[in-house]
Amino acid sequence: METTQETINFQTWSFDKFIGQEKIVKNLLRQLTSGNTGHAYMFVGPEGQGKGSLARIFAAGLLCESVDENSGPCGICYSCSKLKKSIHPDLVTIGSESKSIKIEEVRKVKQYINYRPTDSKKKIYLIESAENMTREGANSILKMLEEPPEYVVFLLTVNELERMLPTVISRCQIHQFLPLTEEQLYKALSNRTHASQEQLELAVSLSGGMIGRGLAILQDESYYDMIKKAHSFVEKFEKLTLPELLDWAEKIDSMDNCEEFLELLNIVFKQKLSENQTSDSINKLARIMEIILETKGQLLTNVNRLLALEAMMVKIKEVD
Numbered sequence: 001m002e003t004t005q006e007t008i009n010f011q012t013w014s015f016d017k018f019i020g021q022e023k024i025v026k027n028l029l030r031q032l033t034s035g036n037t038g039h040a041y042m043f044v045g046p047e048g049q050g051k052g053s054l055a056r057i058f059a060a061g062l063l064c065e066s067v068d069e070n071s072g073p074c075g076i077c078y079s080c081s082k083l084k085k086s087i088h089p090d091l092v093t094i095g096s097e098s099k100s101i102k103i104e105e106v107r108k109v110k111q112y113i114n115y116r117p118t119d120s121k122k123k124i125y126l127i128e129s130a131e132n133m134t135r136e137g138a139n140s141i142l143k144m145l146e147e148p149p150e151y152v153v154f155l156l157t158v159n160e161l162e163r164m165l166p167t168v169i170s171r172c173q174i175h176q177f178l179p180l181t182e183e184q185l186y187k188a189l190s191n192r193t194h195a196s197q198e199q200l201e202l203a204v205s206l207s208g209g210m211i212g213r214g215l216a217i218l219q220d221e222s223y224y225d226m227i228k229k230a231h232s233f234v235e236k237f238e239k240l241t242l243p244e245l246l247d248w249a250e251k252i253d254s255m256d257n258c259e260e261f262l263e264l265l266n267i268v269f270k271q272k273l274s275e276n277q278t279s280d281s282i283n284k285l286a287r288i289m290e291i292i293l294e295t296k297g298q299l300l301t302n303v304n305r306l307l308a309l310e311a312m313m314v315k316i317k318e319v320d
Contacts, residue, residue, distance in 0.1 A: 015061075019187055019191075028054075029070075039153055042169065043155070055128075063080075066118075074202065092124065101130070102133045105137070109141075109144065111168070117151055121151065123153070127157070160300065173230040189203055189204065205271070206268075220255075226264055230265045245313035249309035253306045258305065262295060265292055272285060273289070
């Protein structure tokens, strides 16, 4: 089976260099050093919280021949050397770039799962954004989780737990990721970029504790454009007429990352809420944030995006 991997940089891809999620890191490291590991793990939390990074560190530790009790994978053994070059045959990743994980991809896993590991004691199947599996694919994975070979470990990253089959969830160790504190996020971003203090502070304020979003803000110019648009909307939404609000709905609909813009919009509204003192203003802004979150949830289902955004604008206009 074809393997797809990300290159692992062992200067940062170790448990002691991973910032945040201390309880999860401690738990995983304890399992690695004791040798008492499970057959299925689910890393849960919004996109951009480092789930994929930590899953890969754990995968490297499972394949490593000399696990360090503090950092996990040693970075120098035969297995780690192959991981560095992204050529380890016992780490298989699916779903990393796909919005839909098709049944054909899952069938490949089923086809090869009974082949023993080539270079290590374990064979790792990393399924990213596992909620994107079709129902048929999820049911196929479920059967493999029920009776896995002793050498197989499944690692699933999940952005939206509610989209997973309860029976799949029940067969995994669940690790719920929490947003980073501002201090942790500032440290993580400063370690991985050459941004100025002003840029870092802006990224931290708009990232909602998510390192992935913080990096995108610092590295992707289109993010700055979205930030400006979000601030522009929040500053003047109360003065906009309904036709003008509907124009905004069309603008948002035309964005490639529409859902991410709504998340940014909510963060800016949250900042505005913290600046208000009157109960009426607080209640109004809180209701608008609820409307935006409801709409974002709808966009993840099979709805007409423009109609959902227009309905959102009508509801915002009606809030008083």
